[in-house]
Amino acid sequence: MTGTVSRYTQSPIHPVDRPPLRRWGKLKYSCYCSLNGRDALTMRVICRVILGWVLLTPTTSVWAQGGGITAIRGATVLTSSDAGTIENGVVIMRGGKIADVRVSSGQAVPPMPGLNLIEAEGKYVTAGLIDAWSTLGLNPGGPIAPVATSRATDALNVYDRDAFADALRMGVTGVCVTPPAAGGFSGTAAFVRLKDLNDLAGNVTDDVCIVAQVGLGTKGPVSRLAELKALRDLLETAAAYRDALDEYDEKLEDYKKALKDGKTVKLTKDDDKEKEKKAAKKGEGRRGRGRRGRGRHPEHDHEHDHHGHTCVGIRCCDEITEDEFVEWLQSLGEKKEEGHVPGDDIGNEHVEYDPWADPDWASDEPEEKKDDAKDKKDGDKKDDDELKKPDKPAYDPVSEVLMRAIKREIPIRFEVHRPGDVLHVLKLIDTYYLDATVVGASGLLPVAENVADAKVGVIVGQVIGSAGGNDRSHLRDLNLQSAAASQHAEVSPLVLSSGRQGNGVGGQYLTQNAALAVSGGLSEDAAIRAITIEAARSCKMADEIGSLEKGKKADVVLWSGHPLAPDSVVEKVFVDGVEVYSREGGQ
Amino acid sequence: MHKRMVFTLALLLTASVALAGDSYAIKAAGYLKPDGSIEKDITLLVIDGKIGAIGQDVSVPNGVAVVERNDQMIGPGLVDVHTTLGTNGRNFEQANSIEAGARAKELFDPDHHDFKEAAAAGITTVIIAPASTHLIGGRTVVVKTGGPREERMMGEGPLKLSLTQEAFNMRRTPTSLTGGLYNLRQMIAAAEKNKNDQSAFARWARGETHALVEVGTPEGVSTLAQFAEEQGLKCVALYANQAAERLDDAKSLGQPIVLGTYEFSDPRRYTRNPNILAANDIPFALTSSAPRYQSALMRVGAAMVMKQGAPRSAVAASLTTVPAEIAGVAKRVGSLTPGKDADFILYDGDPLDLRSRMRAVFIGGERVYVSETLASHDGSKEGGKS
Numbered sequence: 001m002t003g004t005v006s007r008y009t010q011s012p013i014h015p016v017d018r019p020p021l022r023r024w025g026k027l028k029y030s031c032y033c034s035l036n037g038r039d040a041l042t043m044r045v046i047c048r049v050i051l052g053w054v055l056l057t058p059t060t061s062v063w064a065q066g067g068g069i070t071a072i073r074g075a076t077v078l079t080s081s082d083a084g085t086i087e088n089g090v091v092i093m094r095g096g097k098i099a100d101v102r103v104s105s106g107q108a109v110p111p112m113p114g115l116n117l118i119e120a121e122g123k124y125v126t127a128g129l130i131d132a133w134s135t136l137g138l139n140p141g142g143p144i145a146p147v148a149t150s151r152a153t154d155a156l157n158v159y160d161r162d163a164f165a166d167a168l169r170m171g172v173t174g175v176c177v178t179p180p181a182a183g184g185f186s187g188t189a190a191f192v193r194l195k196d197l198n199d200l201a202g203n204v205t206d207d208v209c210i211v212a213q214v215g216l217g218t219k220g221p222v223s224r225l226a227e228l229k230a231l232r233d234l235l236e237t238a239a240a241y242r243d244a245l246d247e248y249d250e251k252l253e254d255y256k257k258a259l260k261d262g263k264t265v266k267l268t269k270d271d272d273k274e275k276e277k278k279a280a281k282k283g284e285g286r287r288g289r290g291r292r293g294r295g296r297h298p299e300h301d302h303e304h305d306h307h308g309h310t311c312v313g314i315r316c317c318d319e320i321t322e323d324e325f326v327e328w329l330q331s332l333g334e335k336k337e338e339g340h341v342p343g344d345d346i347g348n349e350h351v352e353y354d355p356w357a358d359p360d361w362a363s364d365e366p367e368e369k370k371d372d373a374k375d376k377k378d379g380d381k382k383d384d385d386e387l388k389k390p391d392k393p394a395y396d397p398v399s400e401v402l403m404r405a406i407k408r409e410i411p412i413r414f415e416v417h418r419p420g421d422v423l424h425v426l427k428l429i430d431t432y433y434l435d436a437t438v439v440g441a442s443g444l445l446p447v448a449e450n451v452a453d454a455k456v457g458v459i460v461g462q463v464i465g466s467a468g469g470n471d472r473s474h475l476r477d478l479n480l481q482s483a484a485a486s487q488h489a490e491v492s493p494l495v496l497s498s499g500r501q502g503n504g505v506g507g508q509y510l511t512q513n514a515a516l517a518v519s520g521g522l523s524e525d526a527a528i529r530a531i532t533i534e535a536a537r538s539c540k541m542a543d544e545i546g547s548l549e550k551g552k553k554a555d556v557v558l559w560s561g562h563p564l565a566p567d568s569v570v571e572k573v574f575v576d577g578v579e580v581y582s583r584e585g586g587q
Numbered sequence: 588m589h590k591r592m593v594f595t596l597a598l599l600l601t602a603s604v605a606l607a608g609d610s611y612a613i614k615a616a617g618y619l620k621p622d623g624s625i626e627k628d629i630t631l632l633v634i635d636g637k638i639g640a641i642g643q644d645v646s647v648p649n650g651v652a653v654v655e656r657n658d659q660m661i662g663p664g665l666v667d668v669h670t671t672l673g674t675n676g677r678n679f680e681q682a683n684s685i686e687a688g689a690r691a692k693e694l695f696d697p698d699h700h701d702f703k704e705a706a707a708a709g710i711t712t713v714i715i716a717p718a719s720t721h722l723i724g725g726r727t728v729v730v731k732t733g734g735p736r737e738e739r740m741m742g743e744g745p746l747k748l749s750l751t752q753e754a755f756n757m758r759r760t761p762t763s764l765t766g767g768l769y770n771l772r773q774m775i776a777a778a779e780k781n782k783n784d785q786s787a788f789a790r791w792a793r794g795e796t797h798a799l800v801e802v803g804t805p806e807g808v809s810t811l812a813q814f815a816e817e818q819g820l821k822c823v824a825l826y827a828n829q830a831a832e833r834l835d836d837a838k839s840l841g842q843p844i845v846l847g848t849y850e851f852s853d854p855r856r857y858t859r860n861p862n863i864l865a866a867n868d869i870p871f872a873l874t875s876s877a878p879r880y881q882s883a884l885m886r887v888g889a890a891m892v893m894k895q896g897a898p899r900s901a902v903a904a905s906l907t908t909v910p911a912e913i914a915g916v917a918k919r920v921g922s923l924t925p926g927k928d929a930d931f932i933l934y935d936g937d938p939l940d941l942r943s944r945m946r947a948v949f950i951g952g953e954r955v956y957v958s959e960t961l962a963s964h965d966g967s968k969e970g971g972k973s
Contacts, residue, residue: 515941
């Protein structure tokens with residue numbers, strides 16, 4: 001019953017029936033004469049732009065890109081923005097974006113070329129729903145243990161179109177696909193826009209957030225200790241790695257500057273310390289400097305040919321640097337030279353001891369290497385008066401990922417359920433000053449206030465879980481309680497999602513999930529926001545999608561009734577202004 | 588908001604005093620009729636645990652307390668046709684696959700907390716069945732989930748059979764579906780000869796009563812339809828979630844289909860089936876399979892299939908009248924009809940809308956559950972359990 005009045009009712013993606021260009025002048029004229037009212041004025045302005053545009057670029061691709069105007073008029077518009085609910089509103093899409101959202105004047109609009117006018121009285125319009133925590137498209141498999149460098153996209157089955165189509169027909173236009181839980185950091189999530197089911201891969205944004213889990217699948221306090229310690233250690237390492245890289249950058253700058261000035265500059269110990277102090281002041285996330293890496297060869301990760309044999313990995317046979325060696329000595333508890341602090345000599349010309357003369361070390365090394373080392377040392381001595389290029393810290397793939405969280409470049413999500421664990425995670429978030437969200441949170445009830453105080457958002461999974469089980473009835477409705485409690489405590493943002501389901505399906509029942517949350521005490525407005533704008537915010541996508549606001553991408557859903565009502569159905573779905581699902585055609 | 592909740596709580600507590608009498612009337616915003624529609628502004632008269640009258644023009648006798656619930660709607664108590672509530676795993680027999688004489692009425696604990704869970708989800712009547720690990724599991728039992736203990740047992744229900752893979756293993760005979768059907772044929776032939784045998788199995792074998800037969804897969808529906816036709820049996824296909832893929836076979840069974848348990852993670856190829864069954868006039872019932880799944884999923888499942896396009900009337904029936912029919916207790920429960928047991932639920936909105944919260948559940952006119960309010964969520968107040 002979507003009453004499209006235009007003669008050119010065909011969806012803008014089907015350009016075949018476009019009228020011959022010759023007629024456009026006439027139509028343009030007639031449009032101008034017959035229009036009045038506010039709708040008509042906007043239409044006229046937009047139409048003029050469109051007409052000019054279309055005439056100038058008479059290729060079909062314009063239409064395929066979502067050119068033309070689609071206007072949905074007369075519906076109740078749940079904007080998910082500050083505009084709130086607009087009764088009898090009009091949503092105008094043009095060029096893949098939302099051109100306008102406002103109260104409809106109700107004026108009659110005559111047919112215009114390129115205008116797809118949908119009369120939607122009594123219906124509802126929302127932004128495309130977003131499933132912020134989903135395993136959609138991640139087909140089930142055997143047990144795995146992902147690490148921080150894993151990526152959800154690696155497991156994403158973009159050919160599982162049925163699952164994506166199921167979600168789309170229920171109004172879902174965006175999905176944050178999250179790596180499955182395995183404890184610890186388990187990789188980065190991806191965001192998929194359901195723009196074209198035949199080209200899902202072309203609509204994936206990678207590295208939307210980093211995902212971590214605490215207290216899942218672990219038994220007893222010991223493994224919990226280990227789990228939190230592992231998280232802390234990895235974050236600490238990443239912090240140290242970032243510091244090392246910063247220091248390297250600074251040194252490199254000095255080096256370049258010195259080169260430019262034609263000076264011979266040597267970084268002394270004092271310089272080093274000063275830089276450390278400077279570095280320590282920078283950035284709140286830093287918690288002390290980590291130890292400098294022992295292996296700091298830029299070539300660490302590459303195989304390279306050296307002295308006729310191939311060296312792989314961390315320690316390259318004869319390129320060991322002095323400070324590395326000194327550290328190694330320390331680690332062995334080696335007695336140092338009298339009155340001499342190992343490491344003092346780094347970068348100094350007066351190296352008092354000759355590590356290569358150490359019999360223990362020497363005995364392990366082939367003759368040839370000793371000679372090489374000697375050569376190298378001689379070389380160092382020669383270079384002392386010249387510039388020395390700083391060594392780059394060894395490439396650490398895990399820290400590369402986590403460093404981005406520490407720098408707050410990418411949000412991090414902690415899936416955590418037990419209230420005690422939530423508190424621990426809050427502490428971790430505070431310590432490393434992370435841009436973090438608590439996910440799952442089925443045990444949020446007792447700690448909702450703490451989460452709200454920490455200004456940490458919450459993403460709740462499906463509010464009724466399948467885990468009934470003989471002895472788990474006490475877990476009933478935990479997510480329901482969490483949703484209600486988080487609103488009660490004014491946790492912001494609260495996001496409702498389909499959660500971890502493990503069978504590659506998700507998102508279909510976001511509205512029913514939200515309806516259940518309403519029965520638990522969440523307001524309808526908050527429930528709608530929790531599956532649109534707040535969900536987008538949690539994926540750092542709120543600038544582009546998640547609400548019906550001028551300038552945002554035109555991801556729009558037309559519902560036959562209130563989205564949370566039991567018998568309302570999705571009538572049309574638009575992504576980037578293009579109609580990607582219609583109930584009439586797509587049963 | 589908060590204050591309103593506390594106020595509601597106070598009202599409910601006051602109401603519990605008023606509702607303690609044998610007869611009372613509730614004025615409500617509406618009630619769910621068997622056809623899925625809602626009649627507005629009604630009065631429900633409860634007399635001695637039975638429904639005295641319901642509708643817009645109900646005259647309340649003198650001396651009967653009237654409770655105003657003008658913001659709430661009344662729905663009938665839900666009936667769940669396949670549960671193992673309170674059995675604690677005592678419902679399966681490992682040595683024998685054929686246990687035609689087993690009776691579920693002996694195996695459940697009426698005081699088990701499972702029943703409270705079910706009542707809290709609005710399920711007032713359940714079938715408790717033997718496990719699905721038997722070709723013939725035995726006879727089911729129909730019980731109420733609350734109310735006076737001596738009145739909970741409603742009687743024995745239909746026989747339960749299973750043609751799923753679970754029922755067959757290498758440790759006992761029959762070890763295969765064909766072997767199982769062969770055994771059944773022999774037993775049926777014997778029962779047909781002995782007309783005096785009034786056991787549940789014999790009566791089913793002679794086509795006098797129906798049985799619940801678990802199938803699971805679409806091909807199971809076909810097998811069952813063939814066998815039932817050949818032997819002249821009445822079979823209710825249990826968990827035939829993809830029955831719509833074998834529509835002709837489902838039709839030829841001539842009995843309702845039991846579907847479940849639906850969860851949010853179910854793909855559409857399951858949840859669209861009720862839609863197709865309803866379009867072909869095949870009645871269906873939903874089940875929660877509690878306690879393996881949450882009892883609350885029964886109502887969630889109804890909302891899910893409705894979202895997939897199943898008509899409201901069929902969905903309302905799938906929770907109430909159809910399962911009551913299957914359980915053989917349609918005369919007593921399943922709808923809000925005068926003369927039936929006063930098993931009903933107070934919702935703060937449309938009973939089929941998941942946004943509506945269950946405010947209270949009544950069995951035989953007695954309140955067995957009252958919902959906690961938001962006030963209890965911050966731990967400052969306990970819910971008003973009576």
